[in-house]
Amino acid sequence: MISKVQSVPAPVSSDVDLLAAHNNGDPHAFAELFRRHKDRLWAVALRTLRDREEAADALQDAMISAFRGAASFRAESQVTTWLHRIVVNACLDRVRRQQARPTVPLPDSGPGEPAVTRDAIDERETRLAVQDALARLPADQRTAIVLIDVQGYSVAEAAQMLGVAPGTVKSRCARGRLKLAKLLRHLRNPSADANVPSNEKETWRREGR
Amino acid sequence: MSGGTGRGDTPQGPPWSLDLLADYHAGVLDQQTADALRAEIEADAAAQDVLAALDATRAELAALPAVSAPDDVTARIEAALAQEAAARSAGSGGGAADVVDLAAARRRRRRILRWAGAVAAGVAAVLAVVCSAVLPTRSADQQASPPAGSTSAPQPLALTGSVASLTPEQFAQVVRSEEYEVLDHPEDLLACLQANGVSASKPIGAREITLDGQRALLLVLPGGEIGQFRLLAVGPECGPGNPATLSDATFGG
Numbered sequence: 001m002i003s004k005v006q007s008v009p010a011p012v013s014s015d016v017d018l019l020a021a022h023n024n025g026d027p028h029a030f031a032e033l034f035r036r037h038k039d040r041l042w043a044v045a046l047r048t049l050r051d052r053e054e055a056a057d058a059l060q061d062a063m064i065s066a067f068r069g070a071a072s073f074r075a076e077s078q079v080t081t082w083l084h085r086i087v088v089n090a091c092l093d094r095v096r097r098q099q100a101r102p103t104v105p106l107p108d109s110g111p112g113e114p115a116v117t118r119d120a121i122d123e124r125e126t127r128l129a130v131q132d133a134l135a136r137l138p139a140d141q142r143t144a145i146v147l148i149d150v151q152g153y154s155v156a157e158a159a160q161m162l163g164v165a166p167g168t169v170k171s172r173c174a175r176g177r178l179k180l181a182k183l184l185r186h187l188r189n190p191s192a193d194a195n196v197p198s199n200e201k202e203t204w205r206r207e208g209r
Numbered sequence: 210m211s212g213g214t215g216r217g218d219t220p221q222g223p224p225w226s227l228d229l230l231a232d233y234h235a236g237v238l239d240q241q242t243a244d245a246l247r248a249e250i251e252a253d254a255a256a257q258d259v260l261a262a263l264d265a266t267r268a269e270l271a272a273l274p275a276v277s278a279p280d281d282v283t284a285r286i287e288a289a290l291a292q293e294a295a296a297r298s299a300g301s302g303g304g305a306a307d308v309v310d311l312a313a314a315r316r317r318r319r320r321i322l323r324w325a326g327a328v329a330a331g332v333a334a335v336l337a338v339v340c341s342a343v344l345p346t347r348s349a350d351q352q353a354s355p356p357a358g359s360t361s362a363p364q365p366l367a368l369t370g371s372v373a374s375l376t377p378e379q380f381a382q383v384v385r386s387e388e389y390e391v392l393d394h395p396e397d398l399l400a401c402l403q404a405n406g407v408s409a410s411k412p413i414g415a416r417e418i419t420l421d422g423q424r425a426l427l428l429v430l431p432g433g434e435i436g437q438f439r440l441l442a443v444g445p446e447c448g449p450g451n452p453a454t455l456s457d458a459t460f461g462g
Contacts, residue, residue: 027294028385031287038286042278056282063286067293130269149270155236167237174235177266178227184269186262187227 015079047146048091062090084161095139133183141176284377291384366418373456384414391426401447
Protein backbone atom coordinates (compact mmCIF):
# COMPACT_ATOMS: atom_id res chain seq x y z
CA MET A 1 0.00 0.00 0.00
CA ILE A 2 1.28 3.41 -0.90
CA SER A 3 0.85 5.97 1.82
CA LYS A 4 0.74 9.60 0.91
CA VAL A 5 2.05 12.34 3.09
CA GLN A 6 -0.88 14.50 4.11
CA SER A 7 0.00 18.08 3.35
CA VAL A 8 -1.27 20.62 5.83
CA PRO A 9 -2.81 23.56 4.00
CA ALA A 10 -0.96 26.78 4.62
CA PRO A 11 -3.02 29.50 6.26
CA VAL A 12 -4.57 31.63 3.55
CA SER A 13 -3.87 35.31 3.91
CA SER A 14 -6.69 37.69 3.12
CA ASP A 15 -6.24 40.32 0.45
CA VAL A 16 -6.04 42.97 3.14
CA ASP A 17 -3.35 40.95 4.97
CA LEU A 18 -1.32 40.67 1.78
CA LEU A 19 -1.60 44.38 1.11
CA ALA A 20 -0.58 45.13 4.70
CA ALA A 21 2.40 42.80 4.34
CA HIS A 22 3.34 44.57 1.13
CA ASN A 23 3.15 47.93 2.86
CA ASN A 24 5.37 46.52 5.63
CA GLY A 25 8.05 45.62 3.12
CA ASP A 26 7.25 42.00 2.21
CA PRO A 27 8.74 41.71 -1.30
CA HIS A 28 6.43 38.88 -2.39
CA ALA A 29 3.05 39.91 -0.98
CA PHE A 30 1.95 42.09 -3.87
CA ALA A 31 2.94 39.48 -6.45
CA GLU A 32 0.79 36.98 -4.56
CA LEU A 33 -2.10 39.44 -4.66
CA PHE A 34 -1.61 39.82 -8.41
CA ARG A 35 -1.53 36.05 -8.96
CA ARG A 36 -4.71 35.69 -6.94
CA HIS A 37 -6.73 38.09 -9.09
CA LYS A 38 -4.87 38.20 -12.40
CA ASP A 39 -7.45 36.31 -14.45
CA ARG A 40 -10.34 38.61 -13.57
CA LEU A 41 -8.20 41.71 -14.02
CA TRP A 42 -6.93 40.41 -17.35
CA ALA A 43 -10.48 39.69 -18.53
CA VAL A 44 -11.54 43.25 -17.82
CA ALA A 45 -8.48 44.68 -19.57
CA LEU A 46 -8.82 42.42 -22.60
CA ARG A 47 -12.57 42.95 -22.98
CA THR A 48 -12.21 46.69 -22.59
CA LEU A 49 -9.24 47.21 -24.90
CA ARG A 50 -9.87 44.31 -27.33
CA ASP A 51 -6.17 44.13 -28.13
CA ARG A 52 -3.88 41.64 -26.41
CA GLU A 53 -0.76 43.80 -26.28
CA GLU A 54 -2.64 46.90 -25.22
CA ALA A 55 -4.34 44.88 -22.48
CA ALA A 56 -1.01 43.47 -21.29
CA ASP A 57 0.54 46.93 -21.18
CA ALA A 58 -2.46 48.36 -19.35
CA LEU A 59 -2.47 45.56 -16.81
CA GLN A 60 1.26 45.98 -16.18
CA ASP A 61 0.94 49.75 -15.81
CA ALA A 62 -1.94 49.24 -13.41
CA MET A 63 -0.11 46.70 -11.27
CA ILE A 64 2.98 48.88 -10.99
CA SER A 65 0.75 51.82 -10.09
CA ALA A 66 -1.04 49.73 -7.46
CA PHE A 67 2.28 48.43 -6.11
CA ARG A 68 3.55 51.96 -5.62
CA GLY A 69 0.27 53.41 -4.38
CA ALA A 70 -0.77 50.61 -2.04
CA ALA A 71 -0.48 52.87 0.98
CA SER A 72 -3.39 54.90 -0.41
CA PHE A 73 -5.78 51.94 -0.19
CA ARG A 74 -8.62 52.59 2.18
CA ALA A 75 -10.37 49.69 3.87
CA GLU A 76 -13.85 50.95 3.05
CA SER A 77 -13.62 49.23 -0.33
CA GLN A 78 -12.45 45.73 -1.13
CA VAL A 79 -8.93 45.18 -2.39
CA THR A 80 -10.30 43.60 -5.57
CA THR A 81 -12.49 46.63 -6.21
CA TRP A 82 -9.49 48.90 -5.71
CA LEU A 83 -7.37 46.82 -8.08
CA HIS A 84 -10.13 46.79 -10.68
CA ARG A 85 -10.50 50.52 -10.47
CA ILE A 86 -6.81 50.99 -11.20
CA VAL A 87 -6.99 48.57 -14.12
CA VAL A 88 -10.11 50.23 -15.51
CA ASN A 89 -8.46 53.65 -15.30
CA ALA A 90 -5.34 52.35 -17.04
CA CYS A 91 -7.54 50.88 -19.79
CA LEU A 92 -9.60 54.03 -20.26
CA ASP A 93 -6.41 56.09 -20.45
CA ARG A 94 -5.32 53.88 -23.32
CA VAL A 95 -8.72 54.06 -24.98
CA ARG A 96 -8.47 57.82 -24.98
CA ARG A 97 -5.04 57.61 -26.54
CA GLN A 98 -6.09 55.14 -29.22
CA GLN A 99 -9.36 56.78 -30.16
CA ALA A 100 -7.91 58.18 -33.37
CA ARG A 101 -6.72 54.75 -34.36
CA PRO A 102 -8.88 52.05 -36.02
CA THR A 103 -10.22 49.32 -33.78
CA VAL A 104 -8.70 45.87 -33.83
CA PRO A 105 -11.29 43.19 -33.15
CA LEU A 106 -10.28 40.19 -31.09
CA PRO A 107 -9.27 37.17 -33.16
CA ASP A 108 -11.71 34.28 -33.00
CA SER A 109 -9.18 32.02 -31.33
CA GLY A 110 -6.08 33.94 -30.39
CA PRO A 111 -3.92 33.47 -27.34
CA GLY A 112 -6.22 35.67 -25.30
CA GLU A 113 -9.32 33.66 -26.03
CA PRO A 114 -9.91 30.00 -25.34
CA ALA A 115 -10.44 27.80 -28.35
CA VAL A 116 -14.07 27.16 -29.17
CA THR A 117 -14.75 23.57 -28.31
CA ARG A 118 -18.46 23.29 -28.86
CA ASP A 119 -19.80 21.83 -32.05
CA ALA A 120 -22.64 24.23 -32.58
CA ILE A 121 -21.47 26.50 -35.36
CA ASP A 122 -24.30 28.92 -34.87
CA GLU A 123 -23.41 29.31 -31.22
CA ARG A 124 -19.80 30.02 -32.16
CA GLU A 125 -20.92 32.62 -34.65
CA THR A 126 -23.18 34.21 -32.09
CA ARG A 127 -20.34 34.49 -29.59
CA LEU A 128 -18.06 36.08 -32.14
CA ALA A 129 -20.83 38.44 -32.98
CA VAL A 130 -21.08 39.40 -29.32
CA GLN A 131 -17.39 40.29 -29.23
CA ASP A 132 -17.65 42.29 -32.43
CA ALA A 133 -20.77 44.02 -31.20
CA LEU A 134 -19.10 44.91 -27.88
CA ALA A 135 -16.26 46.46 -29.85
CA ARG A 136 -18.68 48.90 -31.43
CA LEU A 137 -19.82 50.41 -28.15
CA PRO A 138 -18.34 53.60 -26.77
CA ALA A 139 -15.70 52.77 -24.16
CA ASP A 140 -17.73 53.99 -21.18
CA GLN A 141 -20.71 51.80 -22.12
CA ARG A 142 -18.49 48.84 -23.01
CA THR A 143 -16.62 48.98 -19.72
CA ALA A 144 -19.81 49.13 -17.68
CA ILE A 145 -21.27 46.18 -19.58
CA VAL A 146 -18.05 44.16 -19.32
CA LEU A 147 -18.00 44.63 -15.55
CA ILE A 148 -21.67 43.88 -14.94
CA ASP A 149 -22.94 41.60 -17.71
CA VAL A 150 -19.73 39.74 -18.61
CA GLN A 151 -17.82 39.66 -15.33
CA GLY A 152 -20.87 39.61 -13.08
CA TYR A 153 -20.11 42.47 -10.70
CA SER A 154 -22.95 44.31 -9.01
CA VAL A 155 -23.90 47.84 -10.00
CA ALA A 156 -22.49 49.09 -6.69
CA GLU A 157 -19.17 47.34 -7.26
CA ALA A 158 -18.95 48.53 -10.86
CA ALA A 159 -19.73 52.09 -9.75
CA GLN A 160 -16.77 51.98 -7.34
CA MET A 161 -14.52 50.48 -9.99
CA LEU A 162 -15.52 53.14 -12.51
CA GLY A 163 -15.60 55.98 -10.01
CA VAL A 164 -19.10 57.12 -11.03
CA ALA A 165 -22.56 57.08 -9.46
CA PRO A 166 -24.58 53.84 -9.60
CA GLY A 167 -27.22 55.61 -11.71
CA THR A 168 -24.60 56.47 -14.28
CA VAL A 169 -23.52 52.84 -14.47
CA LYS A 170 -27.14 51.75 -14.99
CA SER A 171 -27.66 54.37 -17.66
CA ARG A 172 -24.50 53.32 -19.52
CA CYS A 173 -25.65 49.72 -19.35
CA ALA A 174 -29.10 50.65 -20.65
CA ARG A 175 -27.68 52.51 -23.65
CA GLY A 176 -25.11 49.82 -24.34
CA ARG A 177 -27.51 46.89 -24.06
CA LEU A 178 -29.94 48.59 -26.41
CA LYS A 179 -27.24 49.01 -29.05
CA LEU A 180 -26.10 45.44 -28.55
CA ALA A 181 -29.65 44.11 -28.82
CA LYS A 182 -29.90 45.79 -32.21
CA LEU A 183 -26.45 44.68 -33.36
CA LEU A 184 -27.18 41.11 -32.28
CA ARG A 185 -30.56 41.30 -34.00
CA HIS A 186 -32.55 40.52 -30.90
CA LEU A 187 -34.40 43.69 -31.76
CA ARG A 188 -35.40 43.08 -35.34
CA ASN A 189 -37.49 46.17 -35.84
CA PRO A 190 -35.69 49.21 -34.43
CA SER A 191 -38.14 51.43 -36.31
CA ALA A 192 -40.70 50.47 -33.69
CA ASP A 193 -39.00 53.00 -31.48
CA ALA A 194 -41.56 55.60 -30.60
CA ASN A 195 -41.05 59.08 -31.86
CA VAL A 196 -40.25 60.67 -28.55
CA PRO A 197 -38.46 64.00 -28.51
CA SER A 198 -35.26 63.54 -26.56
CA ASN A 199 -35.84 66.67 -24.50
CA GLU A 200 -39.01 65.10 -23.09
CA LYS A 201 -37.11 62.02 -21.96
CA GLU A 202 -34.69 64.22 -20.09
CA THR A 203 -37.54 65.34 -17.86
CA TRP A 204 -38.01 61.85 -16.45
CA ARG A 205 -36.67 61.46 -13.03
CA ARG A 206 -33.76 59.08 -12.81
CA GLU A 207 -31.69 57.73 -10.02
CA GLY A 208 -28.20 58.80 -9.28
CA ARG A 209 -28.04 61.76 -11.59
CA MET B 210 -48.42 61.07 -29.37
CA SER B 211 -46.87 58.17 -27.54
CA GLY B 212 -44.11 57.54 -25.07
CA GLY B 213 -44.19 61.09 -23.79
CA THR B 214 -45.02 62.47 -20.42
CA GLY B 215 -48.60 62.84 -19.36
CA ARG B 216 -49.61 62.32 -15.74
CA GLY B 217 -47.05 64.45 -13.99
CA ASP B 218 -43.57 63.18 -14.92
CA THR B 219 -44.63 59.62 -15.73
CA PRO B 220 -44.08 58.76 -19.39
CA GLN B 221 -47.14 57.61 -21.28
CA GLY B 222 -47.57 54.62 -23.56
CA PRO B 223 -47.86 52.28 -25.32
CA PRO B 224 -46.02 52.32 -27.54
CA TRP B 225 -42.97 52.98 -25.39
CA SER B 226 -39.67 54.30 -26.63
CA LEU B 227 -36.81 51.82 -26.73
CA ASP B 228 -34.75 54.17 -24.59
CA LEU B 229 -37.45 54.21 -21.94
CA LEU B 230 -37.76 50.44 -21.96
CA ALA B 231 -33.97 50.04 -21.75
CA ASP B 232 -33.92 52.44 -18.80
CA TYR B 233 -36.78 50.53 -17.15
CA HIS B 234 -34.96 47.24 -17.76
CA ALA B 235 -31.66 48.54 -16.32
CA GLY B 236 -33.25 50.11 -13.24
CA VAL B 237 -32.41 53.64 -14.30
CA LEU B 238 -35.86 55.02 -13.54
CA ASP B 239 -36.57 56.04 -10.01
CA GLN B 240 -38.78 53.69 -8.01
CA GLN B 241 -41.92 55.85 -8.25
CA THR B 242 -41.77 56.12 -12.03
CA ALA B 243 -40.95 52.44 -12.45
CA ASP B 244 -43.85 51.44 -10.19
CA ALA B 245 -46.23 53.67 -12.15
CA LEU B 246 -45.18 52.04 -15.43
CA ARG B 247 -44.90 48.43 -14.35
CA ALA B 248 -48.46 47.27 -14.81
CA GLU B 249 -48.83 48.91 -18.20
CA ILE B 250 -45.51 47.66 -19.52
CA GLU B 251 -46.23 44.15 -18.33
CA ALA B 252 -49.53 44.22 -20.18
CA ASP B 253 -47.98 45.41 -23.44
CA ALA B 254 -46.75 42.60 -25.70
CA ALA B 255 -44.46 44.83 -27.77
CA ALA B 256 -42.78 46.15 -24.63
CA GLN B 257 -42.36 42.61 -23.36
CA ASP B 258 -40.62 41.68 -26.62
CA VAL B 259 -38.14 44.49 -26.12
CA LEU B 260 -37.46 43.47 -22.51
CA ALA B 261 -36.99 39.87 -23.67
CA ALA B 262 -34.51 41.07 -26.29
CA LEU B 263 -32.53 42.91 -23.61
CA ASP B 264 -32.60 39.81 -21.41
CA ALA B 265 -31.32 37.72 -24.32
CA THR B 266 -28.54 40.23 -24.86
CA ARG B 267 -27.48 40.01 -21.22
CA ALA B 268 -27.60 36.23 -21.39
CA GLU B 269 -25.29 36.22 -24.39
CA LEU B 270 -22.86 38.53 -22.65
CA ALA B 271 -22.84 36.31 -19.57
CA ALA B 272 -22.15 33.29 -21.78
CA LEU B 273 -18.94 34.71 -23.24
CA PRO B 274 -16.15 32.24 -22.49
CA ALA B 275 -13.94 33.02 -19.50
CA VAL B 276 -10.42 34.18 -20.24
CA SER B 277 -7.30 33.52 -18.22
CA ALA B 278 -4.23 35.72 -18.07
CA PRO B 279 -1.73 34.22 -20.55
CA ASP B 280 1.47 32.78 -19.06
CA ASP B 281 3.74 35.21 -20.88
CA VAL B 282 1.73 38.21 -19.67
CA THR B 283 1.75 36.86 -16.12
CA ALA B 284 5.51 36.26 -16.23
CA ARG B 285 6.18 39.70 -17.63
CA ILE B 286 4.15 41.43 -14.93
CA GLU B 287 5.62 39.30 -12.15
CA ALA B 288 9.10 40.24 -13.38
CA ALA B 289 8.14 43.92 -13.37
CA LEU B 290 6.78 43.57 -9.82
CA ALA B 291 9.94 41.76 -8.73
CA GLN B 292 11.98 44.63 -10.11
CA GLU B 293 9.78 47.10 -8.24
CA ALA B 294 10.26 45.12 -5.05
CA ALA B 295 14.04 45.04 -5.53
CA ALA B 296 14.14 48.77 -6.21
CA ARG B 297 12.01 49.47 -3.15
CA SER B 298 14.20 47.27 -0.99
CA ALA B 299 17.36 48.96 -2.23
CA GLY B 300 15.80 52.36 -1.65
CA SER B 301 14.77 51.54 1.91
CA GLY B 302 18.33 50.62 2.87
CA GLY B 303 17.81 46.84 2.91
CA GLY B 304 21.21 45.28 2.39
CA ALA B 305 22.76 41.97 1.73
CA ALA B 306 22.84 41.28 5.45
CA ASP B 307 19.07 41.00 5.35
CA VAL B 308 19.40 38.42 2.66
CA VAL B 309 21.70 36.28 4.76
CA ASP B 310 19.32 36.43 7.71
CA LEU B 311 16.40 35.50 5.49
CA ALA B 312 18.41 32.71 3.97
CA ALA B 313 19.26 31.35 7.39
CA ALA B 314 15.63 31.29 8.44
CA ARG B 315 14.55 29.57 5.27
CA ARG B 316 17.42 27.10 5.57
CA ARG B 317 16.25 26.02 9.00
CA ARG B 318 12.72 25.52 7.70
CA ARG B 319 13.78 23.67 4.61
CA ARG B 320 16.13 21.38 6.56
CA ILE B 321 13.17 19.93 8.45
CA LEU B 322 11.26 19.39 5.23
CA ARG B 323 14.24 17.77 3.60
CA TRP B 324 14.60 15.26 6.43
CA ALA B 325 10.97 14.31 5.97
CA GLY B 326 11.02 14.00 2.23
CA ALA B 327 14.62 13.18 1.43
CA VAL B 328 13.94 9.94 -0.38
CA ALA B 329 10.98 11.28 -2.34
CA ALA B 330 12.94 14.40 -3.25
CA GLY B 331 15.82 12.36 -4.59
CA VAL B 332 13.58 10.25 -6.79
CA ALA B 333 11.59 13.27 -7.90
CA ALA B 334 14.74 15.22 -8.78
CA VAL B 335 15.88 12.44 -11.09
CA LEU B 336 12.44 12.26 -12.66
CA ALA B 337 12.33 16.02 -13.09
CA VAL B 338 15.64 16.13 -14.91
CA VAL B 339 14.59 13.25 -17.17
CA CYS B 340 11.18 14.79 -17.86
CA SER B 341 12.66 18.21 -18.51
CA ALA B 342 15.09 16.74 -20.99
CA VAL B 343 12.37 14.81 -22.79
CA LEU B 344 9.72 17.51 -22.57
CA PRO B 345 11.60 20.81 -22.71
CA THR B 346 8.43 22.77 -23.47
CA ARG B 347 6.65 21.94 -20.23
CA SER B 348 5.33 24.99 -18.50
CA ALA B 349 7.06 26.50 -15.51
CA ASP B 350 4.02 25.81 -13.36
CA GLN B 351 4.24 22.13 -14.12
CA GLN B 352 7.92 22.10 -13.37
CA ALA B 353 7.30 23.90 -10.12
CA SER B 354 4.66 21.46 -8.93
CA PRO B 355 5.89 18.91 -6.43
CA PRO B 356 4.82 15.31 -6.92
CA ALA B 357 1.48 14.40 -5.39
CA GLY B 358 1.69 13.66 -1.73
CA SER B 359 5.12 15.15 -1.26
CA THR B 360 6.07 18.06 0.91
CA SER B 361 9.62 18.21 -0.39
CA ALA B 362 11.19 21.22 -2.04
CA PRO B 363 10.69 21.66 -5.82
CA GLN B 364 13.07 19.83 -8.09
CA PRO B 365 16.01 21.68 -9.62
CA LEU B 366 15.23 23.55 -12.81
CA ALA B 367 17.07 21.59 -15.48
CA LEU B 368 18.76 23.85 -18.03
CA THR B 369 21.08 22.97 -20.86
CA GLY B 370 23.75 24.91 -22.72
CA SER B 371 26.85 26.80 -21.66
CA VAL B 372 24.85 29.86 -20.59
CA ALA B 373 21.77 29.78 -18.38
CA SER B 374 18.86 31.18 -20.37
CA LEU B 375 15.25 31.19 -19.25
CA THR B 376 11.82 31.36 -20.80
CA PRO B 377 9.57 34.07 -19.33
CA GLU B 378 7.72 31.36 -17.40
CA GLN B 379 10.95 29.95 -15.96
CA PHE B 380 12.09 33.46 -15.09
CA ALA B 381 8.89 34.07 -13.13
CA GLN B 382 9.48 30.78 -11.34
CA VAL B 383 13.01 31.78 -10.33
CA VAL B 384 12.06 35.21 -9.01
CA ARG B 385 9.48 33.54 -6.77
CA SER B 386 12.17 31.30 -5.20
CA GLU B 387 14.73 31.85 -2.45
CA GLU B 388 16.69 28.65 -2.37
CA TYR B 389 19.96 29.95 -0.94
CA GLU B 390 20.56 26.69 0.87
CA VAL B 391 21.84 25.26 -2.39
CA LEU B 392 25.15 26.83 -1.39
CA ASP B 393 27.41 24.63 0.72
CA HIS B 394 27.60 27.54 3.13
CA PRO B 395 24.53 29.77 2.68
CA GLU B 396 25.84 32.14 5.31
CA ASP B 397 28.55 33.00 2.77
CA LEU B 398 26.03 34.33 0.25
CA LEU B 399 27.26 37.89 0.72
CA ALA B 400 30.88 36.81 0.11
CA CYS B 401 29.75 34.71 -2.85
CA LEU B 402 28.07 37.74 -4.40
CA GLN B 403 31.11 39.91 -3.72
CA ALA B 404 33.38 37.33 -5.33
CA ASN B 405 31.22 37.74 -8.44
CA GLY B 406 31.53 41.50 -8.41
CA VAL B 407 28.10 42.09 -6.86
CA SER B 408 28.33 44.55 -4.04
CA ALA B 409 25.16 46.57 -3.87
CA SER B 410 22.52 44.37 -5.46
CA LYS B 411 20.19 42.21 -3.49
CA PRO B 412 19.04 39.05 -5.32
CA ILE B 413 15.49 39.24 -6.61
CA GLY B 414 15.23 35.47 -6.64
CA ALA B 415 17.36 32.35 -6.23
CA ARG B 416 16.56 28.89 -7.58
CA GLU B 417 18.31 25.56 -7.57
CA ILE B 418 19.11 24.50 -11.13
CA THR B 419 21.14 21.99 -13.03
CA LEU B 420 23.14 23.44 -15.91
CA ASP B 421 24.11 20.64 -18.26
CA GLY B 422 23.62 18.33 -15.32
CA GLN B 423 25.77 20.34 -12.91
CA ARG B 424 24.02 21.43 -9.72
CA ALA B 425 24.04 25.19 -9.28
CA LEU B 426 22.28 28.18 -7.76
CA LEU B 427 20.76 30.59 -10.26
CA LEU B 428 20.54 34.12 -8.90
CA VAL B 429 18.44 36.85 -10.49
CA LEU B 430 19.93 40.29 -9.89
CA PRO B 431 18.99 43.77 -11.09
CA GLY B 432 20.47 44.32 -14.53
CA GLY B 433 21.00 48.05 -14.35
CA GLU B 434 18.29 48.93 -16.85
CA ILE B 435 14.51 48.90 -16.57
CA GLY B 436 13.29 45.43 -17.49
CA GLN B 437 16.82 43.97 -17.56
CA PHE B 438 18.09 41.35 -15.13
CA ARG B 439 21.39 39.57 -14.54
CA LEU B 440 21.21 35.78 -14.40
CA LEU B 441 24.18 34.53 -12.39
CA ALA B 442 24.65 30.78 -11.97
CA VAL B 443 27.17 29.68 -9.35
CA GLY B 444 28.31 26.34 -8.03
CA PRO B 445 27.43 25.30 -4.45
CA GLU B 446 31.02 26.00 -3.41
CA CYS B 447 30.67 29.73 -4.14
CA GLY B 448 31.98 31.68 -1.16
CA PRO B 449 34.75 33.99 0.05
CA GLY B 450 37.25 34.45 -2.78
CA ASN B 451 35.61 31.69 -4.81
CA PRO B 452 33.11 33.00 -7.39
CA ALA B 453 32.42 29.49 -8.77
CA THR B 454 30.78 31.19 -11.73
CA LEU B 455 29.10 28.78 -14.15
CA SER B 456 27.16 31.27 -16.23
CA ASP B 457 26.64 35.03 -16.28
CA ALA B 458 23.97 36.33 -18.66
CA THR B 459 21.23 38.92 -18.95
CA PHE B 460 17.48 38.55 -19.27
CA GLY B 461 15.14 41.09 -20.78
CA GLY B 462 15.90 44.71 -21.45
